[in-house]
Each structure stands twice: as structure tokens, then as C-alpha cells.
Amino acid sequence: MKIYWIKAQAPRRVLALAKHLGLDAEFIESNGKMKTPEYARLNPNMKAPTMVDGDVVLWEASAIMAYLCIKAGSDMWPANNxxxxxxxxxxxxxxxxxxxxxxxxxxxxxxxxxxxxxxxxxxxxxxxxxxxxxxxxxxxxxxxxxxxxxxxxxxxxxxxxxxxxxxxxxxxxxxxxxxxxxxxxxxxxxxxxxxxxxxxx
Ligand SMILES: N[C@@H](CCC(=O)N[C@@H](CS)C(=O)NCC(=O)O)C(=O)O
Incomplete structure (x- = not known):
């Protein structure tokens, strides 16, 4: 799994959760690199965070957080309730x-x-x-x-x-x-x- 981040509040939520859940990921610092065509193909908003997990490409911190919880089996996103x-x-x-x-x-x-x-x-x-x-x-x-x-x-x-x-x-x-x-x-x-x-x- 790759997580693209910069030192700002939306990526902060995802980074904190990944760390809290002990998820293994490659963290890619992306300040100054988000206005490239390669990054825009992952996240057309050209903002961080973005997560890539196999075929799953996701942006929006809240959606990524829900995904990480489901992956980790954590009820911090109550997928089963x-x-x-x-x-x-x-x-x-x-x-x-x-x-x-x-x-x-x-x-x-x-x-x-x-x-x-x-x-x-x-x-x-x-x-x-x-x-x-x-x-x-x-x-x-x-x-x-x-x-x-x-x-x-x-x-x-x-x-x-x-x-x-x-x-x-x-x-x-x-x-x-x-x-x-x-x-x-x-x-x-x-x-x-x-x-x-x-x-x-
Ligand atoms: N609603 C988005 C917000 C994304 C966003 O605005 N990210 C900011 C950092 S908090 C960003 O990448 N700013 C850099 C830029 O706009 O160039 C989310 O929750 O992920």
C-alpha cells in the first residue's frame, strides 16, 4: 500500500490512523509533486492524501480512513454496525x-x-x-x-x-x-x- 502525503491536516488524519492501526505502508512525501500528470492520474484534485492499494486508488481522507479500518478489521469505522x-x-x-x-x-x-x-x-x-x-x-x-x-x-x-x-x-x-x-x-x-x-x- 502507498500513501501520498504532505505535512497538512487532511493527510495527518490518514497517517495517524495508519500508525495507530499498525498498518504497513509506503509513505510518499509529495509536497511540490502533486501538480504532475502522473499524480493527477491518481488524484485529479492534485491534493493529498491519496492511497493506492493494489487496484484500489482512493482520495478524500475520510474515505481512506474508512478503507484502512476495514482492511485492519478496526471498528474505528463501524463497518458492521x-x-x-x-x-x-x-x-x-x-x-x-x-x-x-x-x-x-x-x-x-x-x-x-x-x-x-x-x-x-x-x-x-x-x-x-x-x-x-x-x-x-x-x-x-x-x-x-x-x-x-x-x-x-x-x-x-x-x-x-x-x-x-x-x-x-x-x-x-x-x-x-x-x-x-x-x-x-x-x-x-x-x-x-x-x-x-x-x-x-
Ligand atoms: N477533502 C480533502 C482535502 C484534500 C486537501 O485539501 N489537501 C490539502 C492538504 S490538507 C492539499 O493537498 N493541499 C495542497 C495543494 O492544494 O496544493 C481530503 O479530506 O482529503
């Missing part, structure tokens, strides 16, 4: 429609720019984003009352999906301090070795 699948799917969708957009500008200004050396953070761009961030952080905070994990009362791919950018909340200056359940959940995830350090050597 329709009710749990619906529960996880709800949070994957919520992330993509709401949460990722709410935290994304903070992550971009502070983490993406620093990682890829594309200039200093534009802090003036962020105050306008605070109300939307707090609106959805409140939804998650309420949901996490009395829960350790986002879905199914155990670690699932929904946790990795939702935490991918929020993991950096302190460095990215996301105003999440008041959302104690969210920060507790993020700190708890950060104790998982593969989540804390997902990057291949």
Missing part, C-alpha cells in the same frame, strides 16, 4: 460542512503559512471568523459533555476528522478556551501517540 455508521457519518459530514470551515482560517493563517513558508499570519483576517467558530464550538462542546469521544463512546475516525485542525488550537490562536469539553477532548486525543506524532520519518 449500520447505526454506528450513521452516527460517525453525521460527525464526518458536520465537520466538512461546518467545523472545518469554522476553524480553517485560523489553521491556514498560523499553521499552513508557517509550515509551507508562505508568509506571516494575517491576524486582521481572523476577528470576523470568531462568531462562526464559537457558534460551532458550542455545538461540539455541548455534545462532548460527559463523553470521552465524538461518537460511539470510543475512538473513531470522527475524532481524527474533527481534531485535524483544532489539534493546533493554541498555536493557531483559535479562541476555544471557554469550550472546556472541546479542549479536554483535544488534550485527551493528544495523549494518543499516533495522533500526537503521525508524521513518517
Amino acid at each position: 449500520p447505526a454506528e455508521q450513521v452516527e460517525v457519518l453525521r460527525w464526518l459530514s458536520w465537520n466538512d460542512q461546518h467545523w472545518a470551515k469554522a476553524v480553517g482560517d485560523f489553521y491556514f493563517e498560523h499553521i499552513v503559512k508557517a509550515t509551507f513558508h508562505i508568509g506571516p499570519p494575517d491576524r486582521d483576517a481572523l476577528p470576523d471568523k470568531v462568531p462562526e467558530l464559537k457558534r460551532f464550538a458550542a455545538v461540539l462542546d455541548h455534545h462532548l459533555e460527559g463523553r470521552e469521544f465524538v461518537a460511539c463512546q470510543r475512538l473513531t475516525i470522527a475524532d481524527f476528522q474533527l481534531a485535524a485542525m483544532a489539534h493546533y488550537w493554541r498555536e493557531a490562536e483559535m479562541p476555544l478556551q471557554e469550550f472546556r469539553q472541546v479542549t479536554r477532548w483535544l488534550d485527551r486525543l493528544a495523549q494518543i501517540p499516533a495522533w500526537a506524532d503521525p508524521w513518517p520519518r
Whole structure:
């Protein structure tokens, strides 16, 4: 199996899961190599992550995570439990429609720019984003009352999906301090070795 990655939040979810599940894969760092015709044949979006496993070529981190769980026999994607699948799917969708957009500008200004050396953070761009961030952080905070994990009362791919950018909340200056359940959940995830350090050597 090959996993194409760059040091960014979507590949991070897949790398962390592969490491957490102990999957054997060739990890191919692809920064600066995704706009080639060869890569575009695998992933027409020319983005990372991309996974190739025999004849299976897959892009979109959440789909790759589900595939890896099925391959490893892990219930982090509950392939054999329709009710749990619906529960996880709800949070994957919520992330993509709401949460990722709410935290994304903070992550971009502070983490993406620093990682890829594309200039200093534009802090003036962020105050306008605070109300939307707090609106959805409140939804998650309420949901996490009395829960350790986002879905199914155990670690699932929904946790990795939702935490991918929020993991950096302190460095990215996301105003999440008041959302104690969210920060507790993020700190708890950060104790998982593969989540804390997902990057291949
Ligand atoms: N929805 C996609 C997001 C893919 C994506 O946007 N990847 C970013 C990194 S987080 C990327 O490859 N950026 C480099 C580029 O656009 O050139 C997924 O979940 O896999």
C-alpha cells in the first residue's frame, strides 16, 4: 500500500490512523509533486492524501480512513454496525460542512503559512471568523459533555476528522478556551501517540 502525503491536516488524519492501526505502508512525501500528470492520474484534485492499494486508488481522507479500518478489521469505522455508521457519518459530514470551515482560517493563517513558508499570519483576517467558530464550538462542546469521544463512546475516525485542525488550537490562536469539553477532548486525543506524532520519518 502507498500513501501520498504532505505535512497538512487532511493527510495527518490518514497517517495517524495508519500508525495507530499498525498498518504497513509506503509513505510518499509529495509536497511540490502533486501538480504532475502522473499524480493527477491518481488524484485529479492534485491534493493529498491519496492511497493506492493494489487496484484500489482512493482520495478524500475520510474515505481512506474508512478503507484502512476495514482492511485492519478496526471498528474505528463501524463497518458492521449500520447505526454506528450513521452516527460517525453525521460527525464526518458536520465537520466538512461546518467545523472545518469554522476553524480553517485560523489553521491556514498560523499553521499552513508557517509550515509551507508562505508568509506571516494575517491576524486582521481572523476577528470576523470568531462568531462562526464559537457558534460551532458550542455545538461540539455541548455534545462532548460527559463523553470521552465524538461518537460511539470510543475512538473513531470522527475524532481524527474533527481534531485535524483544532489539534493546533493554541498555536493557531483559535479562541476555544471557554469550550472546556472541546479542549479536554483535544488534550485527551493528544495523549494518543499516533495522533500526537503521525508524521513518517
Ligand atoms: N477533502 C480533502 C482535502 C484534500 C486537501 O485539501 N489537501 C490539502 C492538504 S490538507 C492539499 O493537498 N493541499 C495542497 C495543494 O492544494 O496544493 C481530503 O479530506 O482529503
